[in-house]
Each structure stands twice: as structure tokens, then as C-alpha cells.
Amino acid sequence: MSSKKKSENTSALTETKASQKLNHISNASKSRIREIRKKAENIEEIIAGLLAGNNTQLSKAITLTESNAKKHDAAVKKIIAACLPHANKSVRIGITGVPGVGKSTFIESFGNFLISIGKKVAVLAVDPSSSVSGGSILGDKTRMEELVKSDQAFIRPTASGDSLGGVARKTRESIILCEAAGYDVILIETVGVGQSETAVHSMTDFFLLLKLAGAGDELQGIKRGIIEMADAILINKADGTNEKAAKYAKAEFKRALHLYPEKQSKWNPKVKLCSALHNSGIEAAWKMLSDYFEQTKNNGFFEENRKLQNKYWLLQSIDERLKNEFYQHEDIKKALKIQLKKIHLQETTPFEAADYLLGLKR
Ligand SMILES: Nc1nc2c(ncn2[C@@H]2O[C@H](COP(=O)(O)OP(=O)(O)OP(=O)(O)O)[C@@H](O)[C@H]2O)c(=O)[nH]1
Numbered sequence: 001m002s003s004k005k006k007s008e009n010t011s012a013l014t015e016t017k018a019s020q021k022l023n024h025i026s027n028a029s030k031s032r033i034r035e036i037r038k039k040a041e042n043i044e045e046i047i048a049g050l051l052a053g054n055n056t057q058l059s060k061a062i063t064l065t066e067s068n069a070k071k072h073d074a075a076v077k078k079i080i081a082a083c084l085p086h087a088n089k090s091v092r093i094g095i096t097g098v099p100g101v102g103k104s105t106f107i108e109s110f111g112n113f114l115i116s117i118g119k120k121v122a123v124l125a126v127d128p129s130s131s132v133s134g135g136s137i138l139g140d141k142t143r144m145e146e147l148v149k150s151d152q153a154f155i156r157p158t159a160s161g162d163s164l165g166g167v168a169r170k171t172r173e174s175i176i177l178c179e180a181a182g183y184d185v186i187l188i189e190t191v192g193v194g195q196s197e198t199a200v201h202s203m204t205d206f207f208l209l210l211k212l213a214g215a216g217d218e219l220q221g222i223k224r225g226i227i228e229m230a231d232a233i234l235i236n237k238a239d240g241t242n243e244k245a246a247k248y249a250k251a252e253f254k255r256a257l258h259l260y261p262e263k264q265s266k267w268n269p270k271v272k273l274c275s276a277l278h279n280s281g282i283e284a285a286w287k288m289l290s291d292y293f294e295q296t297k298n299n300g301f302f303e304e305n306r307k308l309q310n311k312y313w314l315l316q317s318i319d320e321r322l323k324n325e326f327y328q329h330e331d332i333k334k335a336l337k338i339q340l341k342k343i344h345l346q347e348t349t350p351f352e353a354a355d356y357l358l359g360l361k362r
């Protein structure tokens with residue numbers, strides 16, 4: 001008895017207490033360590049899976065890059081860094097055209113053709129309107145029935161975001177991830193009515209404009225600048241009773257394209273017919289694209305253009321970051337509200353207010 005009592009009072013007891021205390025601390029940190037390890041394992045798993053061409057892991061990686069949460073920053077950097085050495089080995093094709101021209105139908109037909117010749121096809125999108133509506137340009141996967149089912153295809157709806165810049169950045173990162181996952185043809189869709197074409201043009205090697213016969217440019221909502229960016233105009237729905245009008249439109253566009261200055265790529269933009277619905281002109285479209293890639297890889301433009309695009313995206317990223325850091329700062333948010341009110345009351349000028357806001361310590 002006494003010996004037990006004695007032992008309870010010895011340093012051994014103190015030690016037990018101490019170790020209990022330590023245990024308590026180490027339990028908390030243990031779970032923290034476990035959490036960190038789990039996250040690290042998850043990231044490793046995502047990277048390994050993605051590089052092995054696993055679509056589920058690719059999706060997870062894209063979801064992480066699309067997240068605006070600061071806590072994902074480190075993971076995203078790690079994933080991108082792991083993917084970069086495996087990226088760049090693809091052709092990136094921008095596809096634009098007004099709603100209803102047949103973009104989704106074309107991507108289904110073209111994508112399936114590409115898979116039939118052994119390619120892996122990723123479909124991404126840039127759609128600024130979906131950032132507002134929360135909707136998605138590729139919501140109509142019903143038009144891509146076959147492609148959706150193929151394990152050689154990866155279809156990702158447009159990223160949502162609060163600005164075109166944000167959405168475009170996410171799409172650019174997705175391109176890198178898709179390439180690292182082994183996708184060798186990247187199709188990037190956008191609706192041909194706004195600023196998003198410029199963004200898509202600046203992240204692709206080839207810019208394809210889908211058009212309809214018989215509708216004027218005003219009617220199709222296509223801006224002159226978009227025609228200037230196009231490496232090819234594909235007149236879709238050249239089938240049935242529409243075929244004659246399509247042939248006529250082709251001649252018209254060919255004439256019109258002569259009026260544009262020579263492209264830096266030295267490529268002469270082509271005008272072709274196709275019927276996405278009936279799979280005609282699809283193989284010819286790929287042949288034309290292959291010719292383009294061959295020509296621009298031989299004359300150095302392909303490589304040069306990607307470098308230029310990277311420089312452009314560096315500046316874009318800085319712009320984007322600076323703007324976000326500014327507008328998301330709590331003090332700025334409050335001060336901006338006050339300055340807007342002051343402008344309304346004509347108590348300050350926009351320039352004065354801007355000077356003041358930009359001069360605030362953040
Ligand atoms: N006749 C004919 N109809 C086509 C062709 N391609 C597409 N269509 C039809 O045109 C309609 C619109 O096609 P989509 O592929 O959804 O067009 P979209 O450009 O993706 O449209 P948005 O997603 O709204 O921008 C559908 O009813 C298609 O079946 C074609 O080559 N010929």
C-alpha cells in the first residue's frame with residue numbers, strides 16, 4: 001500500500017502527468033500533422049493520377065485551380081509546377097461563333113473524328129456571361145453525347161468567376177493541366193459576341209470562326225475584329241437547301257478576306273464549308289489545321305506566338321492580381337464607397353478620388 005502511495009508521489013507520477021500533458025498537445029498536433037499529411041497525399045495523388053491521364057484527378061486539379069480560396073494557393077502552385085514540364089505538347093484551337101451557329105455540334109463531330117484518328121481531346125470554354133449568370137457555355141452537353149462518353153475526351157464547362165480576366169486565367173491553367181494529362185488537342189469554345197474572343201485568341205494557336213450562310217455580319221453579331229483574328233472561317237450548316245447559299249457565302253468571304261493585311265504567321269486564312277450535323281467537311285477541316293501547324297512550326301511562328309502569349313499572360317496576371325488585391329482590401333472597399341458618394345454629391349472629382357484611394361496604405 002505504502003509503496004504504491006510512495007510511487008504515486010514519486011517523480012514517476014510527475015512524469016506521467018507531464019507525459020499526459022505532452023500527449024494532450026501531441027494529440028492536437030498529431031491530428032494537425034495527419035491533416036497536413038493527408039492534404040499532401042491528396043495533392044500527390046492528384047498529380048500522379050493526372051499525369052497518368054486519370055480524368056477524375058484532372059477534374060479535381062481543375063476544381064482546385066478554379067477555387068479563389070487562399071487556402072488552396074499552395075496546392076495549386078504545386079500542381080501547376082508539377083504539370084508544367086509535361087505541358088505545351090498540344091495544339092490549342094479556339095472556336096467561336098454566335099449562339100446557334102453549331103459550335104457544340106461541331107465540337108461533337110470534330111472531337112469524335114479526332115479521337116478516331118488517335119487523338120485525345122479536351123474541350124474548355126471561356127464565357128464571360130456565365131460569370132454573371134452562373135450558367136455555363138457547355139451546359140448543352142446533350143449536343144456532345146458521344147464525346148461525353150469517350151474516355152479519350154475531357155469536357156469541362158466554363159469556369160465561373162467575377163471577371164473575364166479571372167475566367168480566362170483559370171482556362172489557361174486548365175490548358176496546362178489538360179496537356180499534362182496527355183490531351184493533345186485542346187478545343188476552347190467561346191461565344192462570338194464580346195471581349196472573350198480576344199482572350200481565347202491569346203491562348204490558342206489557331207482561331208476558328210464558325211459562320212452561317214445568308215446572314216449579314218450585323219445579324220450574326222460578329223465584329224470585324226473577330227474576322228481579322230480568324231485563321232479560318234468555317235461556314236456551318238452547308239447542307240440540304242442551305243448548301244447553295246453556303247457556297248455563295250464562301251466565295252464572298254474569300255473575297256472579303258483578301259482585303260485584310262497579311263498575318264504575322266504568313267498563313268492565308270481559309271474559308272471552308274462544313275455540316276457539323278452530317279459530319280461533312282470535318283476531316284477537311286482537320287487537314288487544313290494540320291497544314292497550318294506544319295507551316296507555322298516550320299516558319300517558327302508557332303513557337304514565337306506561344307512565347308508572345310506567355311509574355312502577354314504575365315502582364316495580364318499582374319494586372320489581375322493588382323486589381324484583386326486593391327478592390328478586395330477591406331479599407332479600400334469602405335473608402336471607395338465614401339468616394340463614390342462624394343462624387344455623387346460633387347464634393348470631389350474622379351481624379352482626386354482615384355489619387356486618394358490609390359494613396360491609401362494597404
Ligand atoms: N442543318 C444543320 N443544323 C445544324 C448543324 N450544326 C448544328 N445544327 C443545329 O443548330 C442548332 C444549334 O446548334 P448548337 O451546336 O447547339 O449551336 P451552338 O453554337 O453551340 O449554340 P450555343 O451553345 O447556344 O452558342 C441545333 O439545333 C443543331 O442541331 C449543321 O451542320 N446543319
Ligand SMILES: [Mg+2]
Nearest residue numbers: 103104137140
Ligand atoms: Mg453550344
